[in-house]
Amino acid sequence: MNILEYDFMVRALRAAAFTGLAAPAVGTYLVQRRLALMGDGIGHIAVTGVGLGLLTGQSPVLTAVIVTVLGATLIEVIRERGRTSGDVALALLFYGGIAGGVMVTGLAGGSAQSLHNYLFGSITTVSATDVWTVIALALVVIFLALGLAPQLFAVCQDEDFAKVAGLPVRFYTLLTSVMAAVTVTVAMRTVGLLLVSALMVVPVATAQQVTKGFKATILAAMALGALASLGGVVTSFYVDVAPGATIVLLALAGFVVAWPVGSMLQHRRRAAAPFEVDPGLPHLSVPEAHRHTHGEDCGHVAVRHGDHVDYVHDGHRHAHHDDHYDEH
Amino acid sequence: MTTAIAVRDGNIALGGRPVVRAVDLSVRGGEVVALLGSNGSGKTTLVRGLMGLVPWSSGDVHLLGTPQRNFNQWHRLGYVPQQGSANSGIPATVLEVVSAGRLSRRRLLLPLRRGDRDAVQAALRSVELQDRQHDAVGRLSGGQQQRVLIARALASEPDLLVLDEPNAGVDHHNQIGLAATLRPMVESGATVLLVLHEMGPLAELIDRVVVLRDGRVTYDGMPPDDDSLDEFHSHHHSQQQHDGTPLARGGPL
Ligand SMILES: Nc1ncnc2c1ncn2[C@@H]1O[C@H](COP(=O)(O)OP(=O)(O)OP(=O)(O)O)[C@@H](O)[C@H]1O
Ligand SMILES: [Mg+2]
Ligand SMILES: [Zn+2]
Ligand SMILES: [Zn+2]
Ligand SMILES: [Zn+2]
Ligand SMILES: [Zn+2]
Numbered sequence: 001m002n003i004l005e006y007d008f009m010v011r012a013l014r015a016a017a018f019t020g021l022a023a024p025a026v027g028t029y030l031v032q033r034r035l036a037l038m039g040d041g042i043g044h045i046a047v048t049g050v051g052l053g054l055l056t057g058q059s060p061v062l063t064a065v066i067v068t069v070l071g072a073t074l075i076e077v078i079r080e081r082g083r084t085s086g087d088v089a090l091a092l093l094f095y096g097g098i099a100g101g102v103m104v105t106g107l108a109g110g111s112a113q114s115l116h117n118y119l120f121g122s123i124t125t126v127s128a129t130d131v132w133t134v135i136a137l138a139l140v141v142i143f144l145a146l147g148l149a150p151q152l153f154a155v156c157q158d159e160d161f162a163k164v165a166g167l168p169v170r171f172y173t174l175l176t177s178v179m180a181a182v183t184v185t186v187a188m189r190t191v192g193l194l195l196v197s198a199l200m201v202v203p204v205a206t207a208q209q210v211t212k213g214f215k216a217t218i219l220a221a222m223a224l225g226a227l228a229s230l231g232g233v234v235t236s237f238y239v240d241v242a243p244g245a246t247i248v249l250l251a252l253a254g255f256v257v258a259w260p261v262g263s264m265l266q267h268r269r270r271a272a273a274p275f276e277v278d279p280g281l282p283h284l285s286v287p288e289a290h291r292h293t294h295g296e297d298c299g300h301v302a303v304r305h306g307d308h309v310d311y312v313h314d315g316h317r318h319a320h321h322d323d324h325y326d327e328h
Numbered sequence: 329m330t331t332a333i334a335v336r337d338g339n340i341a342l343g344g345r346p347v348v349r350a351v352d353l354s355v356r357g358g359e360v361v362a363l364l365g366s367n368g369s370g371k372t373t374l375v376r377g378l379m380g381l382v383p384w385s386s387g388d389v390h391l392l393g394t395p396q397r398n399f400n401q402w403h404r405l406g407y408v409p410q411q412g413s414a415n416s417g418i419p420a421t422v423l424e425v426v427s428a429g430r431l432s433r434r435r436l437l438l439p440l441r442r443g444d445r446d447a448v449q450a451a452l453r454s455v456e457l458q459d460r461q462h463d464a465v466g467r468l469s470g471g472q473q474q475r476v477l478i479a480r481a482l483a484s485e486p487d488l489l490v491l492d493e494p495n496a497g498v499d500h501h502n503q504i505g506l507a508a509t510l511r512p513m514v515e516s517g518a519t520v521l522l523v524l525h526e527m528g529p530l531a532e533l534i535d536r537v538v539v540l541r542d543g544r545v546t547y548d549g550m551p552p553d554d555d556s557l558d559e560f561h562s563h564h565h566s567q568q569q570h571d572g573t574p575l576a577r578g579g580p581l
Contacts, residue, residue, distance in 0.1 A: 028418060031417045031418055032416045032417045032418040033416075033417065034416075034417045036417075147437050148436070148437070150427070150428065150431060150434065151431065151436070153420070153424070153428065154428040154431050156416065156418075157414075157416045157420065157425070157428065158409070158413075158414075158416075158428075160376075160379075160381050160407075160409050161407065161409065161428070161480070162428075162431070163379075163380065163381060164379045164380070164381070164402065164405055164407040165402055165428070165429075165431045165432040165484070166400065166402025166403070166431075166432045167431060167432075204418070208418060208419050211419055212419055212421055212462065212463065212464040213419060213420060213421035213423075213424055213462070213464070214418055214419065214420040214421070214424050215424065217418050217419060218418075270467075273463075274459075
């Protein structure tokens with residue numbers, strides 16, 4: 001069977017690709033601000049939004065966007081005001097969100113199934129207009145996340161410095177939260193509200209195992225997010241499994257694979273990093289005789305040290321000097 | 329030259345407690361002033377007040393000739409926070425962090441221009457971190473991270489540079505380096521306010537010393553002459569007269 005012969009699968013793949021790109025783009029900023037679980041919180045609040053949509057007969061995506069943006073703003077206000085009890089206040093908001101959603105859906109007489117679609121995702125049932133909404137919103141989020149990267153990076157990195165640089169810090173923190181809220185609603189049809197946070201955070205965690213810089217991290221995370229999303233949809237087509245859960249499990253699998261690769265890379269990078277140059281180093285020659293000559297393939301790690309190379313030999317650093325080796 | 333910093337009867341309260349009290353401080357353009365005082369004397373709070381990071385409860389504050397509440401020439405300010413961390417939840421390269429120093433001069437959505445990149449490279453060079461620019465900041469030592477933050481402040485080519493303990497954790501060689509970096513800036517007219525515990529190699533640049541004690545200015549005048557410098561900074565020095573102004577009992581530092 002060819003997956004592309006089915007319209008609903010093509011729609012699902014499109015929605016998945018854009019969700020997979022947008023979620024980690026915003027997630028990178030949340031992780032940078034050490035608010036990795038913010039997506040989770042917004043996901044809970046979105047449940048009420050969906051419930052309100054089902055109750056009033058409006059599009060649940062629309063009502064969810066409105067409610068989550070309000071919720072995200074409220075979270076920022078709480079964070080700014082009550083430093084100490086912020087944690088608890090957020091928790092109250094989250095639980096209020098999910099309980100409110102379940103209750104409102106009940107009032108609407110909505111079947112368990114309709115809410116279920118949003119909690120766990122139902123990507124294969126998205127309509128053509130839904131897909132275009134998802135793509136449009138995701139594009140806006142991606143455009144902002146990449147276009148405003150220097151500003152958002154500075155604000156998330158060091159708020160005080162950003163203020164002194166004249167950036168409207170409150171506006172940008174609020175913008176990040178609103179982007180997160182929009183992403184959650186975009187992703188709720190793909191991975192579902194309960195798992196959306198995973199798609200925002202896990203690819204970022206995976207990417208930073210191997211990256212050194214911010215730009216590399218956000219781009220790698222977006223690529224990984226898109227890969228996991230597409231992979232999840234394709235897998236669920238051939239094997240009868242829930243796409244949302246498959247997407248998240250694939251993303252997690254990526255993390256498990258990247259972990260050892262990351263620590264190996266890190267080890268290697270650290271081993272190969274040039275030694276600091278200290279011109280006041282006293283001359284110390286190596287007393288013991290060398291049975292071999294250090295060289296390109298002598299088996300000892302060669303590390304750049306100023307204008308020459310040190311060989312790491314039994315925990316010592318040996319450098320060629322005339323007819324002997326120096327201890328550096 | 330205009331007055332770079334002018335504070336008249338400035339007060340700052342944190343959590344209801346007065347921390348900076350009735351401070352008068354005036355720094356002329358081109359001057360290099362060291363702000364000294366023991367831990368908790370309010371140096372950081374005063375500096376954060378000047379940078380607009382904490383509100384003044386009362387007082388008249390001017391920055392570069394503008395009342396602080398209307399101040400918007402951010403590109404003319406350089407700020408190195410105390411114990412600032414260059415680290416966050418996401419890895420960032422030295423270059424990325426220092427480039428953030430150009431934000432006050434950049435337009436939205438436009439890439440770094442040539443002049444921006446040159447300024448960033450010059451800042452990196454002056455803290456001797458040019459060859460580490462593609463390394464992750466989190467992998468650098470504490471003193472190296474401090475130098476990254478200094479470079480970030482230098483990158484905006486500021487007229488008024490405020491450094492809160494820039495030499496904390498920085499070795500002697502690099503303290504000399506900071507002095508060498510600041511000298512040409514000062515010569516071309518930049519104003520520098522330094523919070524310090526030890527003047528070290530920066531001493532020769534410093535025109536004036538202001539000592540805070542419990543939130544109040546207790547000394548404002550010439551730095552002590554070279555010979556008494558060490559004594560001035562030793563923790564157990566006896567009461568002494570400096571340029572006729574008596575220092576607070578027990579020594580300010
Ligand atoms: N957020 C805060 N809320 C209440 N009091 C504070 C706060 N931050 C600092 N303080 C108090 O303000 C006083 C001055 O602190 P500040 O950080 O300005 O001192 P400092 O002179 O910079 O000290 P150090 O040499 O240790 O850096 C201290 O007594 C401190 O306990
Ligand atoms: Mg301080
Ligand atoms: Zn060898
Ligand atoms: Zn060597
Ligand atoms: Zn050897
Ligand atoms: Zn030798």
